[in-house]
Amino acid sequence: MANFDLNQRYEFSAGAKRWSIILLAIGILSVGYGLFSGHAERTFANLLLNSYYITGLCMAGLFFIAVQYVANAGWATALIRIPSAFSAVLPWAGLVLVAVIVSGLYTHNLYHHWADPDLVNPNSPKFDKLIEGKSALLNLPVFIGSITGFLIIWSLFSRMLRSYSTKEDQIAGIGMHDKSVKFSAIFLVIFGFTSAIFAFQVIMSLEAHWFSTMFAWYNFAALWVSGLSAITLTLIILREQGYFTWINDSHLHDLGKFVFAFSVFWTYIWFSQFLLIYYANMPEETIYFKHRMENGYLPLFWLNLIINFVLPLLILMTRDAKRNFKTMKIVTIILLAGHWLDYYIMIMPGTVGAEHGFGIIEIGTTAGFIGLFMWIMLTSLSKAALVPKNHPYLEESLHHDI
């Protein structure tokens, strides 16, 4: 192992910085264009989509680390600093998400299916009994408070796990590892319950009449596949630039298996939800899919399945494909785009309906969020060594061979 420089650190180069700033600037300009060209709702829907997306990536990073600790998994130790850098973005991504939600609520550009006092006022002609029934959860203080609260709690865990890991670099011994295992387990329990409510609130309440128990796990599946893809893609790009030279095709193979397996898992969840609603054929449930089969959404609805299921299934089926850095790079880019589309189909019909589109606002806002995520994530990555040198499973990971 002497060939590898395990003290290697990532240097956030001027080129990467320039790219992040250019992307961020494009994003800000596009949002400005959207707001002042009379597309405020559409712009807010895009802001919600992208901020939810990157928050999901950060949560996936944190979830990845926690699962590694709790499961005593060793193979990913040599690349664990990438999900760790993802998790470090969580407070910032959460801040942006809350800012988007709050400003969307107060400008009435988001959540208009429930965020209207007339809907819960029995004397108003707009009174809606069903919305009133949900008002214990769907009201501004509880809604904003719980979303903010969840994000703060998760961010605290991301800080904690990251600080244990960097402390471990300084002081050898099992102490920090033990603490990490313990707090990872606590985090996973909290995450199990809170992430469900989080998804119900942030996304499902966009169409506040509709409900599905599966929706939380459906969102988790999307978050997890996109997170795994982003971790893999970041790793491949950094390796191309001369970092992470100790990562071999076995590590990639394992990441590929995860991406493959959870793409199938996502499909399983998607299909179960769809089939059960289709089969029972109850109007209050089927309306969700009806809205996704009209107003030009139908091709996207099926494209979603092709990109996120058929492509990874066929491309990643063989062992060789999962061990090939080029193939994995292409597949992860496809899947990251695919789950953007997945969120698009979750969000747009309930917010802008037939007014949806794909143009400057969509592309520009997404570019801006990529820039933002890149900037903070790479800054965090540069602050610690690329390898947790005192991690008890590091040797296992460096010798990983399957």
Added chain:
Amino acid sequence: MSSHHESIIREPLITGTDITYNKITEDVCAPVERMPSKAWWIGFTVAVLGLVLWLVAVGYTFWTGIGAWGLNKTVGWAWDITNFVWWVGIGHAGTLISAILLLFRQSWRNSINRSAEAMTIFAVICAASFIVAHMGRPWVAYWPLPLPNQFGSLWVNFNSPLVWDVFAISTYFSVSLVFWYTGLLPDIATIRDRATGLRRRIYSILSFGWNGSAKTWQRFEAVSLILAGVSTPLVLSVHTIVSMDFATSIVPGWHTTIFPPYFVAGAIFSGFAMVQTLLLIARKVLNFENYITMAHIESMNKIIILTGSIVGVAYGTEFFIAWYSGVQYEQYAFINRATGPYWWAYWSMITCNVISPQLFWFKKIRTSIVASWVLSIFVNIGMWFERFVIIVTSLHRDYLPSSWAMFYPTWVDVAIFIGSLGLFFTLFLLFLRVLPAIAMAEVKLLLKGNSEMSKRKLIADGHAKVPEGFTNRIVIATTATIKNDKKDE
């Protein structure tokens, strides 16, 4: 430089300080080669009595029809389908251990997969018996199959999840059987090589001419991976489709989209509990304590708490969405579960499935054999109640209050259930007698790298990087061995 490396902080999967390849063979073959012990005879007698009860009760049902059960026009499914889902769920742990843990390269599966897979097969047999029994007319049990028949236009309704179930479970059973039997081949060959006379002839036939050549092993490895790949989607599909038997309907409490993954998690949960129930006793009685170690027990307990918590999240989600949906039927179904006439079933389920497994968060409880066994029984009970709650409390008060009814089991219901336990244990005890209960060939793979001996040698030779603060723990982990083997100190 060896390409494989295992961290010293991982717990050994084979304990003991005098383990050799030969000793593993001797230890695993012993229960098959010696005469049965008194404990086995007692267990077997009880199990066969249960089997007789099962034969009587099932025979009586076939003779008189399912009117012999406590069903009525409102509650058309009760203990029959409860038992069916319970048994088929128990089967899932075997496939999880044998297939999914193989794909994840979890070497702690090696010593528990054999008996867990056997359990799977016997549990699926018990489950299938309830399907046939609840048909009422078992002589036409082939009707769910798309076979040409003499009744004209009578044909299978492919839109029905009950038909999907027939396909899913029969495929699952076949593949599990093939997987289990393939894994058995090298071990049967080992018994064959040690046997003489008639036993040798029998095991020779059963071993399919296994010759142990490099090529044979290579094919064995390849086919194991392929079967694991096939079994994984199969095992998920089985409980998914079982859940769809309920969830495709519009019965409140049944029709909810989370059912498929929630049923799968529950199935793995109950399956691991049953593996724990069986193996905690088997390892003691059969002297397998060096192979099924505390590390195995703890890992299984961790899976129990994981899947139990997933089930807990699903219960919470169902309740939450019942409120959130604003659908009064849905809300009533859940309030009725918790506070209606079957409240005791609901709270038994919550206590046994969600609350008591949380005790496994404490390492002391997780690593206590008595506590693990007691809690595993709790989970078995809780998961039976879960199915009872889902089926009976949803059906007994449907949309039409004038047809509300209660379900009371008859002696036949009870006898068939207890009898199915007899059937299961008869098969399992026979398995322990005639086939090696631990996959010795696979356990031997662990001796050089994952055993206590190999770890101690690494430390003694100064080859292991022991993290600070960990040294004490290695001693604790092996205290049991030190007690047995003082000279090692």
